[in-house]
Amino acid sequence: MSIKKSAEILFSARHFWLFLSLVFLVSFGYSLVHQIKSSVDARAYNEIAKNIIDVGEYRLSIGSLLEKDDAIVKVGPGYEFFLAGIYSVFGYKYWVVWALQSLMFVFSLVFLAVLIVSLFGGGENFKWRAFYCVFIPAAFFIDVIQLNAMLLSESLFIFLSVVSLFFFYWSLENKKWWKEIILGVTLGLLYLVRPVALVILFAFLTAFILKKYYRSLILVLAIFSVMQVPWVLRNYNVYGKILLTHTTAGGVDLLSGNYPGNYGEYRSDFDLYKKIEEKDPTPIGFYENSIKWFLNFTKDNPFSLLTVWIEKGIIFWSLTKTGGFWFHYFNNFEQLFTVLFSVASYVLIFGTALIYLLKIIKKKFREGVFFEAVFLALVLLMMVSV
Template identity: 35%
Template sequence: MTALLDTIEKHERKFLIGIVITAFLISAAYSIFYKIQPIVDAEAYDFIAQNLVSGEGYRLETDVPLAKDRVIIRVGPGYEFFLAAIYAIFGRYLWIVWLFQAAFHAISAWLVFAIAKLVFKESWHSLIGIGAAALFAFHPDLIIASSMLLTENLAIFIMLLTIYNAFSYFEKTSTAKAVLLGLLLGLLVLVRANLGVLLFPFLLAFYFKKQFLHLLFFLLLFAAVLTPWTIRNYSIYHSFIPTAVVSGNNFLAGNHPKASGELDDSRYEFVKKYKSYDLITADKQMFKDTLLYIIQNPAHFAKLTIYRTSTYFSFLRPTGWWPYLEGWEKLITLLASATYSIALLTLGAAGFLLMLKRRVGEKDYSLGGQNRFTIFLILFLGIPLAVIFITVETRYRYPIYPILAMLSSYAIYAIARRWESILKLTQISFLFLTLNAAFDFARNFSRILEKIGKL
């Protein structure tokens, strides 16, 4: 084992370059081989981008007044403008989008390495970074995500850029880094608004460093990025809308009398009564009514939150049910995704527990090291909290995968070094997650059998 660790450390750069290049090639090859055409959300993003390029503006339905266009209830506008930029420069060639997204995926693997090097500074070994980069780069779910016109690939790329800049700022503060952090977080929110939850661990970085002027610059740039789109929306809808109008609909989808905590068809029964409202009023009313329902039925909300948490961390939620996959391809994809889920969730949980144990129990860490761990742990907890109270689907947990990759690799290094208690923590993690999978299976027995029957 020592020889292997020495080899990885000696050839760190070669391993990293190999992982990044291979990640790009696999992602690009997968995209070009399957040529996945846009459907549902992807089709909407594609159509909006085409309208932007053609001069129709940010539109989904060009045959209705803009204020009634359902475009405002689509996640955006960041990804749509990204697509529009590519279409405007190169034309509407999906393979060019796929190449860009393959590059984002590959660079993201490098960013995972770079972030791990900053986070695990006190106990750094090349294995931690190389392992994290590899676990991220070759995750089947993320390779598939890079092959579709969905927000996740771009969102994860910008998220990792933002996190890297945050820990780089924590390492050495500067006004430029604070400004860049605000800019990146603003762009991230425009692509995927729920990831704005990262604001809270970032605020801790400024607090720990006592850099309140930098905090002001950060907040000003963050607001400045969102302001133009907010003003545009206010001029059309006469309402404060920084990104899109999705909060009320999503909140209702996951919290109603027949809700399962997931995005299923049961929600349609409860949205009918809002058809007479305009889009903005309907969303606001859905949010108010759902909040009132939760206040009146706290036990049901608690049960749904437990279900959503179970779903989010379940082994039984692999990616692979996409319509373009059939037969053996679907089965292989499901098995690969499930295997990755078991490994990443188990080792990631063990790494989290180890990190928490060392943060609380060890006295040889500097104050800076302890604070760095605190920011990272809150970041890890914050990403799932952004969706667990609303609704959960398998792809909603993609943003946690790079964090789990880092924690998993940290656990792998601890196992290689035979650190005290790491095997016990891994066993506890696996046992707990297996029980959670059994709970998920028991709750969704008929659905799981139905899906298995379709293989």
């Protein structure tokens, strides 16, 4: 079914808009009820955003030399500038961020819904009951609702990922230069938020090559590249080196996520970390030495590294491992509810993905294979990083 026809079916249904309104109220209401205080990464993103507004510099601490500031080891700068833009307009009001993130989640669901109907709607035999069976677990996924209630880059990443996926598929359905421009801009922003966007970019470009959409390939890649230039120039001016966004954060992740005995959590207090930091305590020096350690460990102990990945993968795929956070809950009932709801959502979402993967393979739906390949690549990267 075409994108246009799918959108007409969805947008003409009053209950669809009522459902989306309910999703927004649940997500935003969760934020207002719990008002989660910023900590760790969220606190860092918040401080960097405030410093962009207050002192006009991308830094984590005031008073330190910029080249020694730890802001560069935090994932960014996309989300930090997103927060700074909100603060510059509305002031330091966190409820505005929560509201916008909940709204972005709703728009993500709109794009996702159109894709679902277009890919698997069954044409004139479209059934709302089957649609909601797939859609409801994604719309009320407790892990994402929690993310929307915090100052974390995942909310913006999810929104931009879905938008890029939508315009990629739409450009395959009907080539238009303006769709490719939007896709290039979205992918450029997505990479500025989180580096794993390179996997999505690679998959999309591969699809363009196989379909011989060379104009689309060149236009998307050119726009994506141009959007990285300002940040690369900024880093070269500060550090005297060409550094893409997130580069230093990636070095820390490779070290923290792949040492022997790793169990899938970030640690910065173990001896290996301190030894590498002693060689060069600056953010760039630590990043470079972390990369060297990871490459040497990969070369000298490939089986040990594989064991680490497998053990983390088992934890990642365990149904008892949820993305839920505990520190803001009022009682044990909320914790139990979150665990059960998160497990049920994982089963439904990943189970549905498996069913449609088999359906895609059976029908030899090439575009669908790319969607599943991107999904699988992102999952596998979870085992490589922290």
